[in-house]
Amino acid sequence: MATVSDVLYLNSTDLDGLGLGVAEIVPVLEAMFRLRAAGGTIMPPKIFFHRHGPPFYSSMVSASPKLGFAGCKWQSGDPGNPARGLPYIQGxxxxxxxxxxxxxxxxxxxxxxxxxxxxxxxxxxxxxxxxDANSLAILGCGLQGRKNLEALKGVLPSLTHCRAYDIVPEREAAFVQEMQGRWGTQVTGTGSAERAVRGADIIITAGPIEQSRRACLLPEWLAPGSLTITLDYDSYITDAAIAAMDLVLTDDYGQIEDARIHEGKFTGVHRVDAELAELLTSGKGQRMNDAQRILVFNLGIALEDLATGVEILKRARARNIGTRLSP
Ligand SMILES: NC(=O)c1ccc[n+]([C@@H]2O[C@H](COP(=O)([O-])OP(=O)(O)OC[C@H]3O[C@@H](n4cnc5c(N)ncnc54)[C@H](O)[C@@H]3O)[C@@H](O)[C@H]2O)c1
Incomplete structure (x- = not known):
């Protein structure tokens, strides 16, 4: 006979207390992408819709019998939240x-x-x-700007400087002050997206995803050999810059198509060369030389939440962290 389990509740303080660093999540995700390529996962398209203007709701579900778990994330996003002292994304x-x-x-x-x-x-x-990538551009000095600097330095110790831009000058200044030297990287505020991007080896676009697209990142800003990773769909990058890429990858083809059909996003994406799961397992979409300009649309997939959540649960149970709720 199976017994009815307690539900373990873990708030953000509990999660901080697990000591699970972003660098340790990288191999967890790599294993998940490999499992996905081997057919060991289930992931229906994510549900995403705008509330009234830029704010949105989304729900993301997935399962993996091999991991032994299924998960569902319910979240909202609101670019107006930081001004109210609330996080952009909550859930x-x-x-x-x-x-x-x-x-x-x-x-x-x-x-x-x-x-x-x-x-x-x-x-x-x-x-x-x-x-030999040594320079990073961060567009959008919020949570993702901060976390991406930490995570990228972890896999590319050669990164010596970061140029950051935020549309709100005070947020850009706060980012520079907080992150200066923190990960052994020199951080400079640029006051302009173009100045941040020109000459950068890696570009992270982490501005808001908006219903009306206001893309401005132009192809002539992008250095040969650069890697651009967008976290904000195609909100920042122009169609001309997308077309100028030598390789285009994504974490999920299906989600690009779904966002194109249901939200009118990605109308300038006419070719995707590979998914990350294919890159990792067969080398499809890999860099062939140091001059190629490569773009990755990392839309964020439910399986990333599942794999991370399973790792969190394992650690929380081992350390007896969290609050037990009776069923
Ligand atoms: N792909 C994914 O898996 C994934 C996951 C989480 C968040 N996101 C997206 O990443 C983006 C950033 O999320 P966050 O949690 O860091 O939000 P955040 O609110 O903490 O930071 C966003 C920052 O962007 C700034 N900004 C707004 N417009 C800008 C512009 N045109 N140029 C430069 N900066 C601008 C804001 O002032 C703010 O400081 C959002 O679009 C979010 O939806 C994607």
């Missing part, structure tokens, strides 16, 4: 064990999203950036 992640279908954990999704997204950038950069 909860629910984990069920696959054998019985029982819910076993509820976790703060903001923590998971913040860390797994940066770990996914690091995974892509480890395989696609030039080995």
């Amino acid at each position: 909860l992640f629910l984990l069920s064990e696959d054998d019985t279908g029982q819910p076993v954990a509820i976790m703060d999704a903001k923590w998971i999203t913040g860390n797994r997204t940066a770990a996914a950038s690091a995974l892509a950069a480890r395989h696609l950036a030039r080995k």
